[in-house]
Amino acid sequence: MSFLRPGARQAIRRWREALAGAGAAALGAWFVLGAGGLLGVVGIGLILGGGALAVAGVQRARFRTGGGGQGIVQVSEGRIAYFGPLDGGVVDLSELESLAVDPTGRPLHWVLSRTGAQPLRVPVDAEGADALFDAFAALPGLRTERMLRAIEAPGRHVQVIWQRPDLRRTAIGLH
Numbered sequence: 001m002s003f004l005r006p007g008a009r010q011a012i013r014r015w016r017e018a019l020a021g022a023g024a025a026a027l028g029a030w031f032v033l034g035a036g037g038l039l040g041v042v043g044i045g046l047i048l049g050g051g052a053l054a055v056a057g058v059q060r061a062r063f064r065t066g067g068g069g070q071g072i073v074q075v076s077e078g079r080i081a082y083f084g085p086l087d088g089g090v091v092d093l094s095e096l097e098s099l100a101v102d103p104t105g106r107p108l109h110w111v112l113s114r115t116g117a118q119p120l121r122v123p124v125d126a127e128g129a130d131a132l133f134d135a136f137a138a139l140p141g142l143r144t145e146r147m148l149r150a151i152e153a154p155g156r157h158v159q160v161i162w163q164r165p166d167l168r169r170t171a172i173g174l175h
Helices: 006-014 016-035 037-063 129-137 144-152 165-174
Strands: 072-076 079-083 088-092 096-102 109-114 120-123 159-163
Touching: 006 016, 016 037, 037 129, 037 144, 072 129, 079 120, 088 120, 096 144, 120 129, 144 159
Parallel strands: none
Antiparallel strands: 072 079, 079 088, 096 109, 096 159, 109 120
């Protein structure tokens, strides 16, 4: 039996890293202001580590949409697999050419494009889609804040968030 209503439990689960980071930073501040000495040095470390965890936690919480959507996403060893009710596929991060957000589908979809194959379209609310945050963060040159803004306010048209750097230079050279 839980003493928290489901909405509160879901909010805590969504923001768990940010809450843990804020708690660690608060404990560190208490050590610095109260005890001083050696415990104060430990407190400074807790403040820095907790602050970093809180910032990363806020980014992850903004990325999470709650799940419960169509299909299942699995990320393993640089490979993204999506198994949906109507389609699916597998994309290696090393083969990925561009990442985009498509607001025309309901719900919003990630569009993962690669050479010689149809783009893989993954709903942002698919089960396990929160694992995509770490996979996308590993892409060279990806700006995390741009990705988060694109899913929070997607607009009306497909928005390319990331493109492989060597392809970007080729495209610029052609124009």
